[in-house]
Amino acid sequence: xxxxxxxxxxxxxxxxxxxxxxxxxxxxxxxxxxxxxxxxxxxxxxxxxxxxxxxxxxxxxxxxxxxxxxxxxxxxxxxxxxxxxxxxxxxxxxxxxxxxxxxxxxxxxxxxxxxxxxxxxxxxxxxxxxxxxxxxxxxxxxxxxxxxxxxxxxxxxxxxxxxxxxxxxxxxxxxxxxxxxxxxxxxxxxxxxxxxxxxxxxxxxxxxxxxxxxxxxxxxxxxxxxxxxxxxxxxxxxxxxxxxxxxxxxxxxxxxxxxxxxxxxxxxxxxxxxxxxxxxxxxxxxxxxxxxxxxxxxxxxxxxxxxxxxxxxxxxxxxxxxxxxxxxxxxxxxxxxxxxxxxxxxxxxxxxxxxxxxxxxxxxxxxxxxxxxxxxxxxxxxxxxxxxxxxxxxxxxxxxxxxxxxxxxxxxxxxxxxxxxxxxxxxxxxxxxxxxxxxxxxxxxxxxxxxxxxxxxxxxxxxxxxxxxxxxxxxxxxxxxxxxxxxxxxxxxxxxxxxxxxxxxxxxxxxxxxxxxxxxxxxxxxxxxxxxxxxxxx
Amino acid sequence: xxxxxxxxxxxxxxxxxxxxxxxxxxxxxxxxxxxxxxxxxxxxxxxxxxxxxxxxxxxxxxxxxxxxxxxxxxxxxxxxxxxxxxxxxxxxxxxxxxxxxxxxxxxxxxxxxxxxxxxxxxxxxxxxxxxxxxxxxxxxxxxxxxxxxxxxxxxxxxxxxxxxxxxxxxxxxxxx
Numbered sequence: 001x002x003x004x005x006x007x008x009x010x011x012x013x014x015x016x017x018x019x020x021x022x023x024x025x026x027x028x029x030x031x032x033x034x035x036x037x038x039x040x041x042x043x044x045x046x047x048x049x050x051x052x053x054x055x056x057x058x059x060x061x062x063x064x065x066x067x068x069x070x071x072x073x074x075x076x077x078x079x080x081x082x083x084x085x086x087x088x089x090x091x092x093x094x095x096x097x098x099x100x101x102x103x104x105x106x107x108x109x110x111x112x113x114x115x116x117x118x119x120x121x122x123x124x125x126x127x128x129x130x131x132x133x134x135x136x137x138x139x140x141x142x143x144x145x146x147x148x149x150x151x152x153x154x155x156x157x158x159x160x161x162x163x164x165x166x167x168x169x170x171x172x173x174x175x176x177x178x179x180x181x182x183x184x185x186x187x188x189x190x191x192x193x194x195x196x197x198x199x200x201x202x203x204x205x206x207x208x209x210x211x212x213x214x215x216x217x218x219x220x221x222x223x224x225x226x227x228x229x230x231x232x233x234x235x236x237x238x239x240x241x242x243x244x245x246x247x248x249x250x251x252x253x254x255x256x257x258x259x260x261x262x263x264x265x266x267x268x269x270x271x272x273x274x275x276x277x278x279x280x281x282x283x284x285x286x287x288x289x290x291x292x293x294x295x296x297x298x299x300x301x302x303x304x305x306x307x308x309x310x311x312x313x314x315x316x317x318x319x320x321x322x323x324x325x326x327x328x329x330x331x332x333x334x335x336x337x338x339x340x341x342x343x344x345x346x347x348x349x350x351x352x353x354x355x356x357x358x359x360x361x362x363x364x365x366x367x368x369x370x371x372x373x374x375x376x377x378x379x380x381x382x383x384x385x386x387x388x389x390x391x392x393x394x395x396x397x398x399x400x401x402x403x404x405x406x407x408x409x410x411x412x413x414x415x416x417x418x419x420x421x422x423x424x425x426x427x428x429x430x431x432x433x434x435x436x437x438x439x440x441x442x443x444x445x446x447x448x449x450x451x452x453x454x455x456x457x458x459x460x461x462x463x464x465x466x467x468x469x470x471x472x473x474x475x476x477x478x479x480x481x482x483x484x485x486x487x488x489x490x491x492x493x494x495x496x497x498x499x500x501x502x503x504x505x506x507x508x509x510x511x512x513x514x515x516x517x518x519x520x521x522x523x524x525x526x527x528x529x530x531x532x533x534x535x536x537x538x
Numbered sequence: 539x540x541x542x543x544x545x546x547x548x549x550x551x552x553x554x555x556x557x558x559x560x561x562x563x564x565x566x567x568x569x570x571x572x573x574x575x576x577x578x579x580x581x582x583x584x585x586x587x588x589x590x591x592x593x594x595x596x597x598x599x600x601x602x603x604x605x606x607x608x609x610x611x612x613x614x615x616x617x618x619x620x621x622x623x624x625x626x627x628x629x630x631x632x633x634x635x636x637x638x639x640x641x642x643x644x645x646x647x648x649x650x651x652x653x654x655x656x657x658x659x660x661x662x663x664x665x666x667x668x669x670x671x672x673x674x675x676x677x678x679x680x681x682x683x684x685x686x687x688x689x690x691x692x693x694x695x696x697x698x699x700x701x702x703x704x705x706x707x708x709x710x711x712x713x714x
Contacts (some may be wrong), residue, residue: 098553
């Protein structure tokens with residue numbers, strides 16, 4: 001026998017050597033079996049566990065021996081360190097597995113993307129006055145569905161579980177494989193999956209939700225429908241603007257309202273398009289009219305219809321742009337709001353390098369009802385807004401709430417590219433947006449029993465274009481404003497939570513600070529710590 | 539140091555045991571998908587009998603003429619442009635999904651009273667029968683069971699549609 005293998009063989013012959021050999025062999029064979037032969041996974045994992053247990057036992061025994069073979073202190077120290085690192089790595093890996101398998105959920109995203117919105121919780125806890133049952137139709141075979149379908153289905157079930165947990169027993173769900181139980185699928189008229197059918201057990205009403213990337217909002221809408229709670233209608237005026245109202249796909253599209261309209265639908269509103277030029281009648285169910293970026297004049301008939309609607313207690317949200325047509329300027333002036341000429345230039349608070357894009361942070365907001373959830377918003381090419389006269393000189397005014405204000409040093413420039421202030425320029429602050437509640441036009445005496453008209457105005461429409469809608473808190477500001485004007489502060493207005501692209505909004509000064517921290521401060525800190533360690537170990 | 543290493547090892551053993559118990563308690567793996575309900579050589583098929591909605595058509599391989607014919611008095615040949623791919627279709631329909639179900643649940647799939655039954659006679663004298671039930675709710679597949687098999691399978695609807703059409707619109711050859 002060659003002398004080179006005599007030593008190892010002798011070691012294997014000892015109890016310790018045999019245990020090490022068997023432990024390593026069992027671990028390797030067990031892992032290989034579990035990986036290669038899925039049908040024998042349990043057996044493979046059992047073998048692996050036995051081998052791992054043997055090795056663990058040996059490692060512990062070695063460490064606990066007072067005078068073991070590794071006598072030198074440094075070697076003992078190294079062995080213990082190695083064992084600690086390996087054990088810790090194993091614990092982290094196994095703990096990760098346990099967490100992934102667990103039903104316990106913690107939403108750690110900054111925007112609370114996976115947490116039920118307060119409006120959903122309100123519906124589940126306060127408004128669910130009849131038992132609602134949901135049946136999720138999901139194919140239970142990983143070979144029969146695509147990874148995307150599986151992911152969507154898992155997300156839908158997660159939300160159903162959360163709905164059930166939060167409903168206090170008034171909402172329940174079951175998961176059915178539609179291919180395994182076609183009779184149930186047929187009875188509920190399900191032809192696509194993953195999908196969920198919501199049913200009001202008392203009223204027998206039913207609403208179906210097909211695979212959705214935004215389950216919370218879709219499920220909430222379905223709940224409301226089966227509970228018989230009506231949805232409000234919002235109409236967007238068409239024919240006064242060159243903006244596109246339909247494109248809900250292109251995230252870079254300027255002058256497109258598709259995302260904003262989808263956001264309104266996400267807040268459980270029925271959204272319709274209204275062309276008063278073709279038919280100057282406003283539907284009776286209109287809870288709010290939105291005029292987006294009007295650049296065509298109002299006509300006589302349609303203007304009359306719109307004024308009559310407002311005088312009858314209607315609600316309008318106007319998203320204006322600079323160079324507003326005179327008839328629109330006159331329309332909002334009747335309700336106390338003045339759209340001034342020019343573009344707002346804000347030297348103190350703007351998107352870096354673009355003084356014509358005022359940036360509004362927490363200090364710039366004025367109306368807490370609308371802006372409580374909003375963080376930063378910005379308004380490319382903003383028209384300056386103010387009031388037509390002092391509030392005390394508007395006897396019909398009920399209240400007037402500025403939504404946000406530009407900074408003290410902002411001014412109205414006649415051209416977007418002129419960012420230097422002239423002495424003739426009108427100085428700020430200006431209102432970025434405002435909501436006025438008025439009993440009749442402000443230039444008339446107070447009528448005896450006039451209904452309250454609500455008019456909201458923003459000096460910008462670009463902030464809700466597809467390109468900017470999901471940037472910062474633009475969408476929240478817009479949707480909150482709509483909720484407030486429509487009288488839905490406490491009602492349904494949950495936000496769709498698309499995958500958030502996190503931008504950082506900075507003024508030029510902040511940008512410089514961040515830049516210098518990255519360039520100098522962090523490397524300096526590393527150098528300091530390194531020097532300190534060297535000094536201590538010297 | 540050794541104490542902390544031992545503590546970590548104990549922690550690893552505890553959490554490892556927990557994970558192992560979890561893994562062993564997991565649901566069994568799904569039934570692996572079969573590729574075909576059955577697989578035969580198309581040349582081994584000697585007769586085809588299809589019953590659809592109560593109507594039956596029988597076709598036979600005529601050794602003398604070397605072509606498929608209607609099994610009727612006239613023994614008229616089938617139209618080759620319609621029949622060309624039929625033996626291949628019958629040699630083994632591809633399975634979309636396998637369902638292991640209780641035989642008492644055949645009614646769920648319309649297989650207690652099949653919409654269509656296909657009986658194949660083979661050259662070795664064996665017979666092979668397949669029943670087709672209702673379409674799946676999404677309309678993509680049909681529930682199919684091979685007689686004697688404990689499994690129901692989903693097969694693309696086009697397979698059944700082509701075969702059922704042999705009964706609803708028989709492939710008569712146009713006479714010269």
